[in-house]
Amino acid sequence: MxxxxxxxxxxxxxxxxxxxxxxxxxxxxxxxxxxxxxxxxxxxxxxxxxxxxxxxxxxxxxxxxxxxxxxxxxxxxxxxxxxxxxxxxxxxxxxxxxxxxxxxxxxxxxxxxxxxxxxxxxxxxxxxxxxxxxxxxxxxxxxxxxxxxxxxxxxxxxxxxxxxxxxxxxxxxxxxxxxxxxxxxxxxxxxxxxxxxxxxxxxxxxxxxxxxxxxxxxxxxxxxxxxxxxxxxxxxxxxxxxCGPCSSAPSCTSGNVATNSIRIFSYGSASSIHKQLARYVKLEYNEQIKPVAALPMTINIMATEDRTGRSSDHVPFRSKGYAAVRMISQNENGDGSGTCGIVxxxxxxxxxxxxxxxxxxxxxxxxxxxxxxxxxxxxxxxxxAQSVKAPTSFTASYVATNQLSLTITDASNAPSYRIALRSLTNDWDSVYTVTTKTPTIGYPGNSSTVRYVSVAAVNAAGVESLFLNELSVTVPAGATTVAATRTAKQSLLDVSANQLGISVLPNYPNPFDESTYVVLRNESDTHYKNAFLTIRKSDGTVVERRKIEVREGINEYRFSYKNEGRIETFYYTIEADDRLIGTRRMMTR
Known part of the structure; x- marks a missing residue:
């Protein structure tokens, strides 16, 4: 490494x-x-x-x-x-x-x-x-x-x-x-x-x-x-x-022993093909092996491609567009420097x-x-390796409170399908099995919750294909409101998020170790190029300010910060067209 x-x-x-x-x-x-x-x-x-x-x-x-x-x-x-x-x-x-x-x-x-x-x-x-x-x-x-x-x-x-x-x-x-x-x-x-x-x-x-x-x-x-x-x-x-005397962040606690969990690291946001592969590995284990395992394992899907400052052989394949993940033990003994621990x-x-x-x-x-x-x-x-053929495509939309309607295109006419739902987490929240190409499904939570949806085909033996790329399902305009805020250090016009159609959603994960994703939802068909993400410490010090593009649908922006084990509080603010969209709080752990 x-x-x-x-x-x-x-x-x-x-x-x-x-x-x-x-x-x-x-x-x-x-x-x-x-x-x-x-x-x-x-x-x-x-x-x-x-x-x-x-x-x-x-x-x-x-x-x-x-x-x-x-x-x-x-x-x-x-x-x-x-x-x-x-x-x-x-x-x-x-x-x-x-x-x-x-x-x-x-x-x-x-x-x-x-x-x-x-x-x-x-x-x-x-x-x-x-x-x-x-x-x-x-x-x-x-x-x-x-x-x-x-x-x-x-x-x-x-x-x-x-x-x-x-x-x-x-x-x-x-x-x-x-x-x-x-x-x-x-x-x-x-x-x-x-x-x-x-x-x-x-x-x-x-x-x-x-x-x-x-x-x-x-x-x-x-x-x-x-x-x-x-x-x-x-x-x-x-x-x-x-866990050794040191380890690369996200670190383990020195002396800790972990015998029943592993980590999967992969590139990109929670919607990337690599995170989809990590979730597939976890689903297959949880459904096929875990119920009968003598010592069941917990698979932790991590937010980043690898630990801080580290890399491995999944990266070259990812760089060529292939879905790739790194499987690694929950604990490690050393930070790669060769001077601490054994690695x-x-x-x-x-x-x-x-x-x-x-x-x-x-x-x-x-x-x-x-x-x-x-x-x-x-x-x-x-x-x-069962080579179950995935559906060609699918669409998803809200039809009522806590319900989604899907249309699956699949020339192979699989016996059934798996529908995976996720909120702002790395893991799927729910996985449904349906036998129709036009299902309507319910989901936990309220209508203001963002949902990511993906679909896989299931063969007669009950094995899933790899899941298709996720779609984000947005709440119809006017269904939710995220109040805008203003600080003394900002000379921006207050504006309701719905006037521009942009909502600032909770970051994930929160609290975070070294990396998190700031999430926006743009319910309009406007592509905002003059937008900014500003991240401040609790004392107002600007940690990062960058220009961002806000496209229609869900937008995710990665923020990395080496906290060295300290608990710190940050505030992130979104501006678009010289208007304040919203501010939220996040923490390291």
Missing amino acids: KKHLYLMAMLCSQLAFGQTNMVVTNATADAVMAGNYSPANYSSGITATPATISADLNQSISPDSVKAYVRKLAGFGTRQTNTLFNTSTTTGLGAANNWVESKFKQLSALRNNRLLVSRMTYSATICSSTKTYSEVFAVLPGTDLTDKSFIIVEGHIDSRCEDGCNITCNAPGVSDNATGSALVLETARVLSKYNFKATIVFLLTTGEEQGLYGSTAFANYSSAKGRAIRMVLDNDIAGTTL HSVKDNEQIDTNNDGIYDDFSVDFYYLARNAVINANALAMA
């Missing part, structure tokens, strides 16, 4: 230009990802109902298995990206890549050679070394070419110590990121025995710690080839339960010294927790 915000400018350059000469070494695997193959050649797996698959995932994904993978990877010592070229068969990234490749091939032999093992090679300059690097992946071909898009689960296999370019230190990288790599291997082990309509790619990236090189190469290659990637699940720090240091071992007395007294990884995270991933992959 990257550790400082100032690196992001360099990262952006690398994402665009850092890799060249990308090559997939297995032409058959490449053809499958392009959708140019005969599915009949790969249909010898088990065909089972989605419910049967989910139940098996919950039972078959093994803590002992992920433990064996983690320990094997840690045994290679430093997997810094430039150790790829070591001649050793027992240490370094080169040896680790060879072992992973052999594991995939062994697994393929058990699956009638249905798992196609390959490498991607790419040229890059990493730590002043210009070479051709490689990463290992395996492709499980789908049985249906109606939709040629494929699905990726990934984790980076490289590790680092305090100096990200040091190739001689001993950095086993247990938590970051032998855990994510083990998760990918375990999902491949269990999923590869089944037939799925969609192709699944199991990817172990390299060069993550120096600038997301491997994932950027894969994303750039896929985009340049016109490949359709349905979704990407990135796993980076997947097994940590103990990015030689201390990232399975056993750790929590009080610096020279004696190991705890573990960096809970393998049962890691296995539970693998179940969450595998279940989402299995359900999405």
